[in-house]
Amino acid sequence: MYYKQYGDTDMKVSAIGMGCMRYDDADVKAGNFEKCAEVTLYAHEKGINYFDTAPFYCDDKSEIITGIALSQLPRDSYYVSSKTNMGTVGGKATEGDYRKRLETTLTRLKVDYLDFYHLWCVLSLDSFSKQCDALYGFFEKAKADGLIRNIVFSSHMQGNELEDAVNSDLFKGMLIGYNALNYRFRQTGIEAAYKKGMGVVVMNPLGGGLIPSNPDTFRYLAEGTDLTVPQAALNFVASHKEITITLAGCTTKAHIDDACKAVENLAERPASEIYKEYENKGVALNNLCTGCAYCKHCPKDIDIPKFMDAYNEKLLGNNLHDRLKYHWQIPASMAAECISCGKCETLCTQHLPIIERLAEIAG
Numbered sequence: 175m176y177y178k179q180y181g182d183t184d185m186k187v188s189a190i191g192m193g194c195m196r197y198d199d200a201d202v203k204a205g206n207f208e209k210c211a212e213v214t215l216y217a218h219e220k221g222i223n224y225f226d227t228a229p230f231y232c233d234d235k236s237e238i239i240t241g242i243a244l245s246q247l248p249r250d251s252y253y254v255s256s257k258t259n260m261g262t263v264g265g266k267a268t269e270g271d272y273r274k275r276l277e278t279t280l281t282r283l284k285v286d287y288l289d290f291y292h293l294w295c296v297l298s299l300d301s302f303s304k305q306c307d308a309l310y311g312f313f314e315k316a317k318a319d320g321l322i323r324n325i326v327f328s329s330h331m332q333g334n335e336l337e338d339a340v341n342s343d344l345f346k347g348m349l350i351g352y353n354a355l356n357y358r359f360r361q362t363g364i365e366a367a368y369k370k371g372m373g374v375v376v377m378n379p380l381g382g383g384l385i386p387s388n389p390d391t392f393r394y395l396a397e398g399t400d401l402t403v404p405q406a407a408l409n410f411v412a413s414h415k416e417i418t419i420t421l422a423g424c425t426t427k428a429h430i431d432d433a434c435k436a437v438e439n440l441a442e443r444p445a446s447e448i449y450k451e452y453e454n455k456g457v458a459l460n461n462l463c464t465g466c467a468y469c470k471h472c473p474k475d476i477d478i479p480k481f482m483d484a485y486n487e488k489l490l491g492n493n494l495h496d497r498l499k500y501h502w503q504i505p506a507s508m509a510a511e512c513i514s515c516g517k518c519e520t521l522c523t524q525h526l527p528i529i530e531r532l533a534e535i536a537g
């Protein structure tokens with residue numbers, strides 16, 4: 175395993191972290207938690223020492239499963255992270271409610287403290303400042319009481335907004351969605367965080383499954399290597415000097431092996447160098463939907479991720495209408511129900527022109 179320094183701390187973390195949100199669905203439903211935990215233990219055996227979980231992942235069982243695994247390991251042999259935000263506790267939550275939520279997380283994970291606690295899923299600068307106002311005091315108190323070691327945030331904001339969040343100087347690190355599809359959106363953010371000595375953890379390195387499911391389009395990532403396309407996509411992210419940890423969502427031990435292979439011969443380079451190389455190859459894939467589903471709050475109940483997935487097919491040279499008809503089995507005419515309220519575009523993590531695309535689909 176390749177290890178990196180987490181920002182300006184003395185923590186040595188594995189270049190691949192385990193995203194604990196992909197435990198086997200059937201096993202989770204059947205209550206086979208010990209079996210799921212074996213994957214986490216295997217990851218640790220392979221040198222992975224960073225485990226990222228949250229309430230609600232895997233039918234709200236991820237923290238419990240991860241705790242079963244971590245309780246079998248020496249506490250100083252791993253780092254564990256979880257998350258909270260104003261939506262996690264709900265209603266008009268008090269500081270006491272957030273504290274209770276944190277204590278539940280600690281109990282489930284069977285630990286006395288979290289190494290990283292995230293202000294979770296900040297979608298805009300406005301939400302960033304509101305959530306900081308409401309919750310930062312709670313985070314600081316939890317840190318002073320020894321329940322958390324590092325205060326970090328997770329976000330889908332784009333680069334310049336991320337830069338503003340970084341410049342608040344409130345956080346030790348950040349977790350962002352970053353991959354070979356959307357890298358240019360987040361460039362300034364990761365560079366600013368690196369300069370500040372913050373750790374940068376990346377989620378969604380495979381673009382919501384879009385990269386593995388379109389191996390021909392993304393073959394360029396693996397050119398000149400012995401890596402598969404998904405491994406090369408992980409390597410693409412992990413090789414950024416500015417990025418500390420690349421999270422791989424692993425369901426099986428084979429997924430762990432795949433992820434470890436991706437960083438076997440890692441060569442770290444600055445983002446600017448990587449971008450130049452990719453842009454020389456004529457790669458311009460920032461306009462694809464990653465299927466993150468953050469836009470799923472449409473007042474007209476339009477299933478936007480499915481429509482945008484179909485639009486991806488068009489951009490990748492395939493048939494948009496076939497995708498809608500045979501794969502998703504939804505009529506293209508539904509796209510005409512859009513009232514252009516703009517809600518989805520505000521939420522879209524890829525900043526896609528959803529309204530324009532729906533109009534095109536509706537014809």
Ligand code: SF4
Nearest residue numbers: 472512513515516518
């Ligand atoms: S702009 Fe259209 S698709 Fe987007 S949320 Fe509003 S009605 Fe739904």
Ligand code: SF4
Nearest residue numbers: 463464466467469522
């Ligand atoms: S349209 Fe945007 S927010 Fe919705 S799934 Fe795609 S990338 Fe995510």
